[in-house]
Amino acid sequence: MSIPALPLPEAADGSAVEMPLLGFGTWQIRGESAYRAVRTALDAGYRHLDTATMYGNEDEVGRAVADSGVPRDQVFITTKLPPDHAGREDATLTESLRALRVDAVDLWLIHWPPSRGRSAAVWDRFVALREKGLARAIGVSNYDVADISELSSSAGVTPAVNQIRFGPTLWDAGLVRAHRDLGVVVEGYSPFKTTDLGDPALTGIAEAHGVDAARVVLRWHVQHEVVVIPKSSSAERIATNFDIGGFALTPDEMAAVDALAQRH
Template sequence: MTIPALPLGTDLAMPLLGFGTWQLRGEAAYKAVRAALDVGYRHLDTATMYGNEAEVGRALADSGVPRDQVFITTKLPPERAGKERATLADSLRLLGVDAVDLWLIHWPPSRGRSLPVWRSFAALRDEGLTRAIGVSNYDISDIEELVSETGVVPAVNQIRFGPTLWDSALVEAHRSRGVVVEGYSPFKTTNLHDPVLTRIAAAHDVDAARVVLRWHVQHEIVVIPKSASPERVATNFDIAGFTLTDQEMAAVDGLAERR
């Protein structure tokens, strides 16, 4: 199964469906990532803060999937501002890779620290230790400050997202600046028992979770569901066999108006 991808520059593409690893630790993280790679995921999302980079790296090494076929994201915790090089070096060692594909500032650091951190990110990218750089949990005003002061546009902003948080103006504000929107916690922000979702799911003979994931992909919003269940990991990946109609997409969009 081929998952569509968005370009991040000329020689890098980010799969729209990835596997999230937040709250997965130890052997559970290893097994979940192995399951994800086995069913076809080629995009893994981790972070220094998650404490599972070693397990993610071991799962990748043991999977037999070539490194150049897997998009890897990790993140710098805000309290590590000023220690960018050491933090990235630790991440690369734990993951067992020479470079990550995307490195994010996990949350905006304390006031006044974003700019020096961002400059360090750009320098480490230029050294080849990460192929792209971005941010997470940033407002548009925060992104504008980075761009205006450094000229470096974040490739991605990873934010909490889902149908009930749909905001076309916010999405367009990112895209007009060349920033890809990546959504996390797609199910935590969504009532999977909502009649709109269950009706659409029944029409396509899928579950509501897959409707939510398909909705993200058709909006070209990267999404990173997480599960420790091998069955759920596989089911979440199985979204290529159906397409939501324009009317169904609009109905899911409309869930935001009912918050």
């Protein structure tokens, strides 16, 4: 199954950068479990992997990609700078690239806003390292719209992506629109932790399509063009979560899932 992708700003070398709407998250998966999970995800068809310096699994992610046989240019890899590494941007990215066994990451994010007043300086280094070709695209995580606007104004470069906690109960059309008005892609993490998968609205839609509620949630993200990165250590669940190409939610079903936010 082919997963749709969203265009990001061109890389420094002028090449196109496309971010698959469905990715595989690796938070809290370490060691050989991380290696096996990423290999399983790649075998299932995922071509978007999300990790972070803070996760402590970049080496396993890199080793899994190298061993998978999937060409490097077919895998979109994201990693992130911890906020307490402000001032160590160059060294941190160099360490990430070495662990991941790549010459550049496809997306590098500031994981959380660093201590007050330091975001602009960190973002300046992100812009410089992107220009050097070490990150094809750059963005942020856990930022609000005002902070993103401030970065854009100070550096003249807008973050390509903001990765935030997201799911049906957190649906906010105004927030998504505000990001898009700035040219920022919204990427959601923890799609299931923020959702009651037993909610009748989800189970009813799932039954109508012959799928489970988790896949309804993932399909909802994709149809809203919000990137989503479910994670699991279960081979069966990893494969099932990727299997969302055989159905589509109707406008009424999309609205019913949107409405979950009004009940929480």
